[in-house]
Amino acid sequence: MERFKVNFQVNGEPVELDVRPSETLLETLRDRLELTGAKEGCGLGACGSCTVLLDGLPTRSCIVLTAEVDGSEVTTIEGLAEGEKLDPVQESFMEKGAVQCGFCTPGMILTARSLLDRNPRPTREDIIRSISSNVCRCTGYKKIVEAVEAVSSTETPET
Amino acid sequence: MIASKFEFRSPKDVEEAVRLYREFEGEAVYLSGGTDLVPRMKLGLEKPKVVIDLKRIASLTTVEDQGDWIRIGALARIFDLKQNDIVRGEFPALEASLEGTSCESLQMRGTIGGNLLQNSRCLFYNQSEFWRRSKGFCLKMGGESCNAVPGAKTCFANYCSDNATALCTLSAEIELSGPDGTRRVNLEGLYSNKAERPFEIQPGEILTAIFLPKMRSVGGYEKLRVRGAIDYPLLGVAFSFVDGTGKLAVGAVGPRPYVVEIKQPFRDTVGEAVETVLKQVKPVGNTVLDPDYRKQMIPVLAGRLVNKVMEGAK
Amino acid sequence: MDREYTIIGTRMTRTDSLAKVTGRASFTADLKLPRMLCAKVLRSPHPHAKILNIDTSKALRLPGVRAVVTAADAHGVKWGVFRYTQDHPMIAVDRVRYVGEDVAGVAAVDEETAMEALDLIQVDYEPLPAVFDPEEAMKEGAPLIHEEYPNNVNIHVHIEVGKVDEAFARAHLVREDTFHAPGEAYSTLEPYAVVASYANGYLDLWVPNAGPHVRAKALSNLLKMPLNKVRVRRINVGGHFGSRSEVSPGDLVTSLLAIKSGCPVKLVLTREENATCTRQVHDIKATIKTGVNKDGTITAKEFRVVYDGGAYSSTGPIATSIPYYVYEEAYRFPNVRYDGYRVITNKGIRGMYGCHGRAFLGGNEMQLDMIARELGMDPMEIRIKNGLKVGEETATKSVIISGGLEEPIRLAAAKANWAERRAGLKEGEGIGMGCVAVMCGFPMGFRSGSACYVKLNDDGQATIVTGICDTGMGNESMAIQIASEVLGIPVEDINLVNADTEATNLDPGAYSQAASFVGGNAVKRACEEAKRQILSFAAAKMNHPVEDLDLKDRTVVSKTDPLKKMPMRWIVREAFFQGKPIAATGAYMPKIDFQREWVKNPYGQMAGTYSFGCSVAQVTVDRETGQIRVPYFVAAHDCGNPINTMAVEGQMEGSVLQAGVAVLAEETRWSQGWLLNPDLLEYKVPLACDMPEIEPVIVRSNDPEGPFGAKEGGLTTRMNAYSAVVCAAHNALGVPLNEFPLTPDRVLKALNAAKSGGES
Incomplete structure (x- = not known):
């Protein structure tokens, strides 16, 4: 069977792989690179549990072929903290009680991180619009919205 | 997992892409954002020998002001496009439809061309191979008759592009490049009016660009859906008013958008225009709300939209 | 109020959340x-x-x-x-x-x-030949799916209390309505x-x-x-939710x-x-008949409820009963007849659901509003009048030991400014209230109880071993928090071994609302026994009366003389020296009547205690499109006393999604035996943009049996949120809404039916 050679960055590290052309980025991350933080919730792009950052943008890795990401940069939840130092979004999710079963959490956090990178002071409406890309069955979203709001006010003090 | 085996190619220009298509004797699919295509491959609705990724073709992603026309590269991302100044300034119906498309993350991946060429949808069709095989293949899968309307010999799948509906009100044209060269047609000319194969596209043709006449319009888009994001439209109504003429388009209730011109004063003519549409549409129980209800909502959404747009234009 | 605790009742960061935000928490597929x-x-x-x-x-x-x-x-x-x-x-x-x-x-x-x-x-x-509709399946001549179930009736639960027919004959007002809700999907992510x-x-x-x-x-x-x-x-x-x-x-x-x-x-x-x-949620059709006095007192209730059970029994008798019980646990029914039929069909297997029974519960509450309106009563007033109080018994003979319905109703109404909000409603707006009470645990024989083992390690840290299981709600963190409170050591000093049958002892599990009330009690008792052992060694070592010693900040300290203290690890090491390491077990068995049986004898004490709740929802309805939005929601929930306030709120807020907003959208759709929306695209789990502003109100009733007064946290909201929304929609539209979920097509159909039928 034909293989496809891809080079890309995962969490800052270069990766070179021969993949099946039909392999999805989620399969590559989970099965080959053992980065299981991205979850498969639906496999069809409907729920956002598999969200990773692809060149900084929240992307459903279950409907992206690994072959497509040649030359790109991928950030998974495992790559968000710097060593033991958590990203402020991770910290805020913990403090505000935005985590319940934890299955949607990696995707939610990365979606929020990307929003804050593009827009450091999002309105509540902006936050809701962004995280409406991802399904959470446990929290009712309230504490997730509050967690993201809390980061936006601490990361960028009002001037 | 995608069960079918295929090769992957990422050509640098359109000619190379078309050449690859011929090389694989047509058993090829063109990939843009993949938000429609990859799920279809996962469900076994597409089993190509090769996937030709168009994302490395730079010319397909740009938006250009060409004087009389605005040219939108087919691979422009929905998220980028909705923030484009020209789109926001000139084509509010398109802007609203882009905003209404799926959700932010998928807007960042999905392209305008991919959105236009998404296949038509049906609850009896967008299912796994196991599901479809056990139920028995329908018309759209090469079977004898429809599963949504048992016994029917017509396919009722809905074409669910939000943006096509809006673009139809803006008199959009599209550019297709294929083995026999490049042609430009009205967007409405893209549709076959047959849900099982919704597009009049020649084998190997690539949708390369969308052209919009550069005329400032007022307009809007109303979308019926159950949730505020992610969902495909259960009905989409777009309206644009350009240079004294209004165009109304109704989508997601058949294999193509239904487009009608309306003359001022709209108060008197909207009803008539909607009647024309209602005569053509036959929604059936193949999506999540009652078909009669979806039909009933056409005049409601159309009336509201036209009022809102014309109020705003004052 | 109860501020005598160090960590109980705080907004503690859940102990499992670090692994979850860093992607290191492993799930089975990982x-x-x-x-x-x-x-x-x-x-x-x-x-x-x-x-x-x-x-x-x-x-x-x-x-x-x-x-x-x-x-x-x-x-x-x-x-x-x-x-x-x-x-x-x-x-x-x-x-x-x-x-x-x-x-x-x-x-x-x-x-x-x-x-x-x-x-x-x-x-x-x-x-x-196959059969898919439960009422078709019950008819003579329908294909028989299991030989042992004549007419495909898998379970028939019959409950009869008082003199139902006489009470109806004497009632001032009698109403009968039928409500239907299709099945739902748990949609655990x-x-x-x-x-x-x-x-x-x-x-x-x-x-x-x-x-x-x-x-x-x-x-x-x-x-x-x-x-x-x-x-x-x-x-x-x-995620779990019953699945x-x-x-x-x-x-x-x-x-x-x-x-x-x-x-x-x-x-x-x-x-x-x-x-x-895997399992799905029952499709339910409930016919509800209610008789009341002039003053709104419920005098008689009669129910016929048909559950589409799918192909096999599963939790059959329990599923056939629970919607009724969580209703009779809230309200006083002197005369009641319940007939629940679970019917086998050729559809997938079904189980219990966190918000099991929306046709029944939403239907009851909407009908109560219709009755209140005919009597000229406020929906809040009729609920308080009929709500159970501490010391009373449910119709099937369960005693209420804490809480009662009135306080959650009053606190929810106060938070929502019920009267003002109701008076100020504009055209197309409505407000509604829904109530239930929920058993904390139910009879499961000797498996109804929980046991915990705790050992103190040589550095003064503790390991607790418990069968308590966490499916996302924070039960692991809850167990650690209880141990921390009792042992006077911070949560980071506590290792948890749980939900592992090789190491842990019996526990009823995380599906009968028993984790905090039963499992938490066992953890508390085990830690109290360990504490007793520590203090007894300390009394000898410190030469100080044991009654005056306590554990705080990793230290044994005198209650009266704060200068008199000793690090706990010294005591723990002393105990090892003496060959009597600190180790203890604790167990809790709720006071349940084990003669009770779901079908044969549905009478007697069902559970150790009951939590009460009231939800208030405000809706706006577009009469032209039938679309409903829920802009505002108050959930008041008597959890006894919250162990982790933030976690209890989280349960309530999640319930507003899964039961409250879901009643506008969620349903499984079928074409004969084929599920048309087995996905997360056409099965409509609400998104952030669909959610209301939520105000959770925690009600404290300090249960005399619960650990630190705690009962279950959140399920009452899950069981009454849909009632609040359907009652609000009924309030806005003034027409009966018998078909759930309240998708816009159904709403418009109900409006049109009322127009042509002349009912208001």
């Missing part, structure tokens, strides 16, 4: 073991058929296939929660009864090979997965479960293995494959399989 094989299941393509023959020989010959199992490899044992409901072989023997039923399993070196092998298994079927490993005669299983001990027991029966050889291991669980309570066909298939192949085997279901082949 596990990888050496030589692990991939499993796939061959499923029935027919809603009802005889199996004439299964030929697996070709599949076995495919290179890379390591094992194929069918019913021939199983042991002929059928699953059912009760002896009289054991009807589900888990792998079809000679008949399939729903599309997707497990017929054979394959384990192969990779997914592709396993898929290929499925295509090579030849099964000959003889299709049989984690699709079902199983990892099974068999070595040395022991079977280890990792599987999203809500109670490892009951799971292991069920599997030991199905596999005919001694219970101690079946070990269900602790694993993170990506992970029972053993699942995938557990058996994967176990058999692991035993047969000698290799660890992993089965991960697709989203579609998760929806169609």
Whole structure:
């Protein structure tokens, strides 16, 4: 069977792989690179549990072929903290009680991180619009919205 | 997992892409954002020998002001496009439809061309191979008759592009490049009016660009859906008013958008225009709300939209 | 109020959240073991058929296939929660009864090979007539799905209290209405997965479960293995809501494959399989008749409720009863007749749901509003009047020991400014209220109780060992918090070993609202016993009266003289020296009447205690499109006393999504035996943009039995949120809304029906 050679960055590290052309980025991350933080919730792009950052943008890795990401940069939840130092979004999710079963959490956090990178002071409406890309069955979203709001006010003090 | 085996190619220009298509004797699919295509491959609705990724073709992603026309590269991302100044300034119906498309993350991946060429949808069709095989293949899968309307010999799948509906009100044209060269047609000319194969596209043709006449319009888009994001439209109504003429388009209730011109004063003519549409549409129980209800909502959404747009234009 | 606690009642960061925000928390599908094989299941393509023959020989010959199992490899044992409901072989023997039923399993070196092998298994079927509608299934002449259930009636629960017919005859006002709600999907974000490993005669299983001990027991029966050889291991669980309570066909298939192949085997279901082949929620049609006095006192209730049970029994009798119980636990019914029929159909298997029974509960509450309106009463007033109080008994003889309905109603109304908001409603707006009370635990024989073991380690830290299971709600953190409070050590000093049948003791599991009330009590008692031991050593070592000593900040300290203290680890080490290490067990068995039986004797004390709740929703309705929005929601919930305030709020807020907003959108859709929306695209789990502003109100009733006064946290909201929304919609529209969910097409239909029928 034909293989496809891809080079890309995962969490800052270069990766070179021969993949099946039909392999999805989620399969590559989970099965080959053992980065299981991205979850498969639906496999069809409907729920956002598999969200990773692809060149900084929240992307459903279950409907992206690994072959497509040649030359790109991928950030998974495992790559968000710097060593033991958590990203402020991770910290805020913990403090505000935005985590319940934890299955949607990696995707939610990365979606929020990307929003804050593009827009450091999002309105509540902006936050809701962004995280409406991802399904959470446990929290009712309230504490997730509050967690993201809390980061936006601490990361960028009002001037 | 995608069960079918295929090769992957990422050509640098359109000619190379078309050449690859011929090389694989047509058993090829063109990939843009993949938000429609990859799920279809996962469900076994597409089993190509090769996937030709168009994302490395730079010319397909740009938006250009060409004087009389605005040219939108087919691979422009929905998220980028909705923030484009020209789109926001000139084509509010398109802007609203882009905003209404799926959700932010998928807007960042999905392209305008991919959105236009998404296949038509049906609850009896967008299912796994196991599901479809056990139920028995329908018309759209090469079977004898429809599963949504048992016994029917017509396919009722809905074409669910939000943006096509809006673009139809803006008199959009599209550019297709294929083995026999490049042609430009009205967007409405893209549709076959047959849900099982919704597009009049020649084998190997690539949708390369969308052209919009550069005329400032007022307009809007109303979308019926159950949730505020992610969902495909259960009905989409777009309206644009350009240079004294209004165009109304109704989508997601058949294999193509239904487009009608309306003359001022709209108060008197909207009803008539909607009647024309209602005569053509036959929604059936193949999506999540009652078909009669979806039909009933056409005049409601159309009336509201036209009022809102014309109020705003004052 | 109760600020005498150090950590109980705080907004503590959950102990499991660090692993979850960093992606290090492993769920079943994340596990990888050496030589692990991939499993796939061959499923029935027919809603009802005889199996004439299964030929697996070709599949076995495919290179890379390591094992194929069918019913021939199983042991002929059928699953059912009760002896009289054991009807589900888990792998079809000679008949399939729903599309997707497990017929054979394959384990192969990779997914592709396993898929290929499925295509090579030849099964000959003889299709049989099928029936999909429960009321059709009950008719004479309908296809019989199980020989043992005449008219396909799987369970009939009959409850009769008082003189129902006489009470109706004397009632000032009688109303009868029928409500219907189709089934729902649990939509846990984690699709079902199983990892099974068999070595040395022991079977280890990792599987999203809500109670490892009951799971292991069920599997030991199905596999005919001694219970101690079946070990269900602790694993993170990506949501539950009732779906992970029972053993699942995938557990058996994967176990058999692991035993047969000698290799660890992993089965991960697709989203579609998760929806169609694990459990689903019952479709319910409820006919409700209510009689009241002039002053609004409910004098008689009569119910006929039909549950679409799918192909097998599952939790049959419990599922057939729970909607009624959570209603009678809230309100006083002097005369009541309940007939619940669970009917077998050729659809997927069903289980209990966190918000089980919306047609019944939403219907009851909407009807109560209709009655209140006819009597000129405020919906709040009629609820308070009929609400149970402490010391009263439910209709089926359960005593209420704490709480009562009035306080949650009053606090919800106060938070929502009920009267002002109601008076100020504009056209198209409505406000509604929904109430229930929920049992904390229910009769499960000797498995109704929980036991905990605690040991103090040589550095003064503690390890607690408990069967408490966490499926996402924060039970692990709750257990640690309780231990921290009792032992006077910070949470980071506590190691938790839980939900692992090899190490932990019996616990009722995380599906009968028993985790904090029963499991938490056991943890508290074990830690109190350890504390007693520590203090007794300390009294000797410090030469100080034991009654004056306490544990605080890792220290034994005098209650009266704060200068008199000693590090706890010194005492712990002293105990080791003396050969009496600090170790203790604690157990709690709720005061339940074990003569009670779901069908034969549905009377007596159901649970140790009850939590009460009231939700208030405001809606706006677009009369032209039928679209409803919920802009505002108040949930007041009597959890006794919150262990972790933030976690209790989280449960309530999640309930507003899963029950409150869901009643506008969520439903499973069918074409005969085929589920049309087995996905997360056309099954509509609400998104952030669909949610209201939520105000959670925690009500404290300080339960005399609960640990630190605690009861269950959140389920009352899950059981009454839909009532609040449907009552608000009814308030806005003024017409009966008998068909749920309240999708815009149904709303418009109801408006049109009222217009043509003249009913207001």
